[in-house]
Amino acid sequence: MKLSLHRSAFVLTAVLALFAPRAFAAKQLWSVKLPADAKWHQVTGLGTLLVGTDSALLSISPEDGKVMWTRAEFHKTTTHNVREVAGTPLLLANNFSGMMDSKSHLTAVDVLSGNVLWSGPEFVGQYLGTYPAVSQGLVLVLVLGYDQATGSGTYIHALDLNTGVEKWKVKYGEKPIPMHMADSSGTFSPRLDLSGYYDPVFEGSHVYLPFLGVHCLDLATGQFVWQVPFPNGEAGLKRACAPLRVEADRVYAAGGGNAYAIDKATGALVWKSEHISKFTGLFKASANGVFSQIEPMGDKVFVRVGGNFSDSKQMQLREPLAVLALDMATGKTVWNFTKIEHGLTNLLPLPALGVVLVADGGNFYGLDATGATAVQKFSTKLEFKRKMGGAEVAAKGAKIGFGALSGGLIGGLKGAVSAMGDDKKRIDVPVALSLQGDGLVTVRGQQHLAGFDATKGSLAWSNYFAAPGVNNFAVLALGVVSVALATTNSAMAASANSMSDHNNAVNNTIGSTDMFTKYSAQRFSATKAAAASVFMLTNVEEAGQKGPGLMKIDLATGDSLGQLLLNDKEPVYGVDTEAGRIYYFKGKNSIIAYEL
Numbered sequence: 001m002k003l004s005l006h007r008s009a010f011v012l013t014a015v016l017a018l019f020a021p022r023a024f025a026a027k028q029l030w031s032v033k034l035p036a037d038a039k040w041h042q043v044t045g046l047g048t049l050l051v052g053t054d055s056a057l058l059s060i061s062p063e064d065g066k067v068m069w070t071r072a073e074f075h076k077t078t079t080h081n082v083r084e085v086a087g088t089p090l091l092l093a094n095n096f097s098g099m100m101d102s103k104s105h106l107t108a109v110d111v112l113s114g115n116v117l118w119s120g121p122e123f124v125g126q127y128l129g130t131y132p133a134v135s136q137g138l139v140l141v142l143v144l145g146y147d148q149a150t151g152s153g154t155y156i157h158a159l160d161l162n163t164g165v166e167k168w169k170v171k172y173g174e175k176p177i178p179m180h181m182a183d184s185s186g187t188f189s190p191r192l193d194l195s196g197y198y199d200p201v202f203e204g205s206h207v208y209l210p211f212l213g214v215h216c217l218d219l220a221t222g223q224f225v226w227q228v229p230f231p232n233g234e235a236g237l238k239r240a241c242a243p244l245r246v247e248a249d250r251v252y253a254a255g256g257g258n259a260y261a262i263d264k265a266t267g268a269l270v271w272k273s274e275h276i277s278k279f280t281g282l283f284k285a286s287a288n289g290v291f292s293q294i295e296p297m298g299d300k301v302f303v304r305v306g307g308n309f310s311d312s313k314q315m316q317l318r319e320p321l322a323v324l325a326l327d328m329a330t331g332k333t334v335w336n337f338t339k340i341e342h343g344l345t346n347l348l349p350l351p352a353l354g355v356v357l358v359a360d361g362g363n364f365y366g367l368d369a370t371g372a373t374a375v376q377k378f379s380t381k382l383e384f385k386r387k388m389g390g391a392e393v394a395a396k397g398a399k400i401g402f403g404a405l406s407g408g409l410i411g412g413l414k415g416a417v418s419a420m421g422d423d424k425k426r427i428d429v430p431v432a433l434s435l436q437g438d439g440l441v442t443v444r445g446q447q448h449l450a451g452f453d454a455t456k457g458s459l460a461w462s463n464y465f466a467a468p469g470v471n472n473f474a475v476l477a478l479g480v481v482s483v484a485l486a487t488t489n490s491a492m493a494a495s496a497n498s499m500s501d502h503n504n505a506v507n508n509t510i511g512s513t514d515m516f517t518k519y520s521a522q523r524f525s526a527t528k529a530a531a532a533s534v535f536m537l538t539n540v541e542e543a544g545q546k547g548p549g550l551m552k553i554d555l556a557t558g559d560s561l562g563q564l565l566l567n568d569k570e571p572v573y574g575v576d577t578e579a580g581r582i583y584y585f586k587g588k589n590s591i592i593a594y595e596l
Helices: 002-019 390-396 398-418 473-482 491-496 499-508 514-529
Strands: 027-033 040-043 049-052 057-060 067-071 082-084 090-097 103-110 116-133 138-147 151-160 166-172 201-203 206-209 214-218 223-228 245-247 250-255 258-263 269-272 291-297 300-310 315-327 333-337 348-350 355-359 363-368 376-381 432-437 440-444 448-453 458-464 533-542 545-554 560-565 573-576 581-586 590-595
Touching: 040 573, 040 581, 090 116, 103 138, 116 151, 138 166, 214 250, 245 291, 250 291, 258 291, 258 300, 348 432, 355 432, 376 458, 533 560
Parallel strands: none
Antiparallel strands: 027 590, 040 049, 049 057, 057 067, 082 090, 090 103, 103 116, 116 138, 138 151, 151 166, 201 206, 206 214, 214 223, 245 250, 250 258, 258 269, 291 300, 300 315, 315 333, 348 355, 355 363, 363 376, 432 440, 440 448, 448 458, 533 545, 545 560, 573 581, 581 590
C-alpha cells in the first residue's frame, strides 16, 4: 500500500509537470560593488540602471554591470531631481550647494556616456522640480526664491533644452505651494519638493500647472494666460490630488472637495461641482473629501473620491469612498455610488463597453456610464484566493502530489494556504486596476493579483501571494502600485508617451546620437518581445530553502513563470520588466543582476 501511494504521487507529479508551462530559473548575470550605499535607483527608458548615493550619481550597464559613468557633482539626489527626458539622450540632474542647499543649478548629461552637454545658471533658493517641455525645446525649473523686483515666491525658469540658456522667468502664484517630503529624503536632513503632485500637462505652446489650482502659462512668452486658484491636494499626503485632464475645449481639475471644468482658451469657470464631505452623509460639508481622479467620458465626468495615499512613511486610507458621475454640461451630480467598503481602486473608464470599472475591498463593479442612475452592469465578488500556476505546481514536485492525494488537488492547495496564516490575517484590499488588452483587466492588491475579463464581467484567474515577514512589505507593495493610480490608462498619458511624439521631439530639438539610436532600437525590440508579466514579492522555496523572494507572473493566465529566492528580510530591488531582469541590492552597496 505504501509503495502504491508513492507510485501514485510520482505519476500525478509527472502528469502535472508534463502539461504545465516550463518554469524559468533565475540566472545570475553579474554582480558589482558600489563605492557607497545606494539611496535610490531606477531603470531608464534605454534599460540602463541609475543609482544615486550620498556622494555621486552612477550609471550601470545592464549587460555586464560595469559602471558606465560616475558624476560626483550630483550628490544627495532623489528620484525627483534627476529627470530623464524621454525620447532624447538627455538626463537632467539638479546640483545642490550652499548652506541648507540654498543654491542649485541644472545640468544636462548624456544618459549613455555621462558627458556634460550643458550646465544651466545658478539659482538661489530651494529647488522644487524639473519639467521638460520637449516639443517646445524647453525645460521648466521651479525654485522657491527671491527677486529684487518682485520679492519672495515660487519662480519658473525656462531653460533652452539644447543649451541650458535661460529664456525667461516668471513669478508663479501669490501663495506658497504646499510641499511634501522628497522621495528617498534623509531622516536627519529631510528635503521638501513637488514630488507629491502629478506633472503639469503640456499642450502645444501652453502648459497647465496643477500646484495652486490651475494656471495656464504661454511657453513662448513666459506670461500667464489665465489663473484659476484653489487648493489641489491634501496636507501631508502625496498624490492625494487628481491629475489634470485636458480634453476638447476644457481643462478638468479637482481639489478641496470640488471638481472644476475650465474653458481652455479663456480660463472661465464653466462649472464647479457640489462640495463633498469626508464624513457620513456624503454631501454634508463638514470637511473636504479627497478628489483623487477625474475622468471625462461621454456626457459625464467621473470622479474618484478617497483611496489609499502615502504620507512618505506609510499608506493611509482616506474616506469617504465614492464614485461620482457629474453632468458634463453643468457639473451637477447625476448619481453617486457609495456602496464601497475598505478601500477603492482607481477608476478605469472603458468607453467601448460603456462602463466605468472600479473595485473595493470585496467586489468588482462595472458601473453603467450612460445611465441616469448608478446601475451596476455587473458586480462580481472579488474572491482573492490561492491558485498555483502549473509551473509552480510542477516545481513543488512530490510535496504537492502527496497533498493532492490526501485531500484532492484543490484541497491540497487550500491546505498550503491555511498553513500560512488564518484568513483574517490575509485580508487584502485591491488598490489598482490596469488594462492589459483584449478586455483583460489586472486587479492588484498588496498580496493578491487577479485577472478580470471585462467583456464577460467575470474573474479569469486569481492568485494569492503570502506576504514575507518583512516590516516594509505593506508600504513597498502598496506604494509601488499606488503611484500611478489616477493616470492608469489615461488617453492623455498614452498620447504624451507615444513613440511618435518622442521621435518628433528628438528630431525637432536634441537630435539623436548613433549610440542612443542603437540602444533605442534594442529597447524597442525587447519591449515588443517581452511578455506581459509582473513580479510579486512573496515567500518562495528553492532547493530546500525558504524565504522572501520574487515570483514572475504571467498576466494573461496568472501562472508562475519563475521565481528568485532573495532570502532577505527587507529586500531592496529593482525590476526591468521589458528585459526580464531583477537588480537586487544586497547590503545596499552591492548589486546582483538576475535574468528571469
